[in-house]
Amino acid sequence: MEGHNRLYNDYFADASVYPDYIFRRRFKMKRDLYCKIVKEVEDHDPWFQQRRNAAGELGLSSLQKVTAAFRMLAYDAPADSLDECLRLGESTIIESMRWFVHTIVEVFDDEYLRALNEEDTARLLDMNQRRGFPGMLGSIDCMHRRWKNCSLNDINVLHRSHLLDNLAAGVAPKVHYSINGHHYTVGYYLADGIYPEWATFVKPIQAPVDRKRQHFVVQQAAARKDVERVFGVL
Template identity: 85%
Template sequence: MKRDLYCKIVQAIEEHDPWFQQRRNAASELGLSSLQKVTAAFRMLAYDAPADSLNECLRLGESTIIESMRQFVRAIVEVFGDEYLRAPNEEDTARSLDMNQRRGFPGMLGSIDCVHWKWKNCPTAWSGSLNDINVLHRSHLLDNLAVGEAPKVQYSINGHHYTMGYYLADDIYPEWATFVKPIQSPVGRKRQHFVVQQAVAQKDVEWAFEVLQSRFPIVQGAARFWDQETLNDIMTACIIMHNMIIEDERPEGEVEHMHEGVGEEVVPSHTAKVW
C-alpha cells in the first residue's frame, strides 16, 4: 500500500470514529494518536502479528491494540464499504468483457470460486460445513439474474447470438446457463484446447485470493479468538483494502493487457478486484 493511500485511510478513519481521535486526558497530556492505533491494526492484518508483540514498538497496551483492531475493521467497512464492495458498474463490466474477449472468451464476466478461512476455536454448537454450493446460496452475486436484471452483453459464438454473460466455474456448481463448466473427457484437439484455455482463464479468481492472502496474512492462517462479527469485519475490510490498492495502482485510463502465448498461462497485468 502506498503512503498516500495509507494516509487517506488514516484520515478517513479518524474523522469517522472518535476512538481514533487524539485527545488530552485529565492531566492535559496528549493521549494515543490515530497513527499508533491504525498502525497496530495494520500490523495485525498485514503480518498476522499477535497483539502482545506490538506493545513495545507502538507503546500500546495489549487490550488497546485488540480494541483498535476491532474498531478499525468496523470503520473500514462503514466508511469504504459502499464504494469498494458495490456490484460492478457498467465501466467495470465493460473492462472485464473487453479483457476476456481478447483472451478468447467473449461474454465472460469472470470466474467464480470460494476460499475457506478456518476458525480454529469455533464452538461445537456453531460448527458446520460450508462448501461452494452453500456459499453460492448465501451470496448476492446472482441476485440480479434471478429477477432478470443481468448486465447487458451482446456476443456471438459459432453463429449463435447471446445476451447474457457467464462465469467460468468448477464441476461442483449447478447446471445453470450463467455457469460454463469444464468439458468432461474432451475428445478432439479443439475440445482439448478449449479445456486448457478455460482452466488458464479460471485461475484469475485463484490468483485474486492468493494476492489477498499475501497482502493480509491474517486471513491465511487459522482465526483464533475473534468473535463472529469481528471475523466478518476482518475479512470484509481486507477485501475492501485489496480493492482500494488495485484501484490506486491502476494508472488512469489504462486498459489491462495480456501476455498471451499458445499453451501458456495468460496473466493479467493487474489482479482482479474481489467483489
Template identity: 55%
Template sequence: MGRSFFRELSDDDSDEDEIIIKLLTSSTSQRKHLWYIDRNHLAAHRRLYDDYFAKEPVYPPKLFRRRFQMRRSLFLRILSKVEVHEPYFIRKRNVAKKLGLSPLQKMTATLRMLTYGEAADFMDEYVRIAESTAITSIKKFVAAVVAIFSEEYLRSPNNEDIARLLAHGQNRGFPDMLESIDCMHWKWKNCPTAWKVMYCGHIREPSIILEAVASYDLWI
C-alpha cells in the first residue's frame, strides 16, 4: 500500500471503523489482509445509556459512583464542556452514513482506562470502541480537560487557599496539614533494559510511583 495513503489515514481523526471502510472501498491491493468488524455502535450506545444514563437506569447511582469514581452529574458536566471544546467528542456519521461512537462511549472508555488502568483493547467488549479510537479518545480528553479546567483546578494554591485548607485540617484534628498524599505503582512498559533491576520490586515488571496530593474536596 502506498506510503502517501497510509500518511493520509494517520492524519485522519476518524475512528478506526471509518478508516477501515475507507480501505475497503479502495483498490484490491490496498485492502489485502484486512477485515472489518461490525461493532454495532448504536446498540452499544443504547446499552450504555440504559445501564447508567436513562431516567431509570439499570444500575443505581451508588454503583455509577463506584464504577466511574464520580457522580453522574459530574460526569455529564465534564462531558458537556469537553464536547464544546473538542469536536472529536461530537457524534458524527461515518463515510457509510452510519452514526459513529457517541460522546458517552468515548468518555466512558477514557474514564475506565484512567480509573482502572484497563487496556484500550479491553474497552471493545462493552463499549464497542476500537483500540486506536480509545487511545485517541484518552489523548484528546486529557488535553481538553487540561485546557478547560486548569485555570480553576490545576493551579497552585494561593494564600487564601492555604488558609482555608489549614483551617479545615485543624477542625478535623490534623493541624498544619494542607492535603493528603497517595501513590500508586504504574507499570513502565518501555523501561530501558539497563534500568529494569532498579525499578522492579513491587511487581516483577518495572514500575514507577505516581504521587497525587488532594484536598478534602478532591482538589488535586
C-alpha cells in the first residue's frame, strides 16, 4: 500500500506532486488517457484488480501493475530498476508486462489493431491532403531495425510486413488524386532514405539543389516525424 499511495499522490491525486506536463513527459500521454487505459485493462482482466490475501491485506493495485509495464516501455527500463519506486518485485514487474501486452491486444484489437476500412482510409487521405500530401496513407519507419545492446542493427523485415501484403498482391485502397497533372490510383507512404526504391514509398530527395526541392524535403521530413516520434517513445 505504501507504493500505491506514493504513486497515487505523486501523479493521480487532485493536488498531485507532479503537474500535468511532468506526467505527460514521464508517461508519454495525458493523464485522462492513461486512466482510461488502466480502467479498461482492470475491467477486462481480474489479474489487474486489487485483491485481499488470506490474511485480509490488500495486494498490489492496478496502478502499480500497469505503471510498471508503461515505465518499461517508455524508458526501455529493466524490471529491477522499478522495484524501489513501485514496491513491486522484479518477477511481478515482468509478469505485469506479460499480462499487460496480452490484455491491451484483447481490449483494443477491434478498434486500433484492425485493418483499415473505407472510412479510415478516407479520413487519413483527407487529413494528409490538408497537410500537403494528397494520396498519402501514412508514414513508415523502423520496420528494418531492431534494438540490441543499445545500438541499431539493420534487418530487412519488409517482406514479412502485413501492412504491405496487400500492396504486394496488387490490392490497395481506392485512391484518386492528381499531382503536377498526373492522375494516380494507388496511395503511398512517406519513408526515409534507407528504404528500397518501391513505388509505394515517397522518400526525401537526395542533395536538393533548388528551393522547390529543398522545400519538399523539409515538408516530407516534418510529416514523417509522426511515426518516428512514436517509435522513438517505444
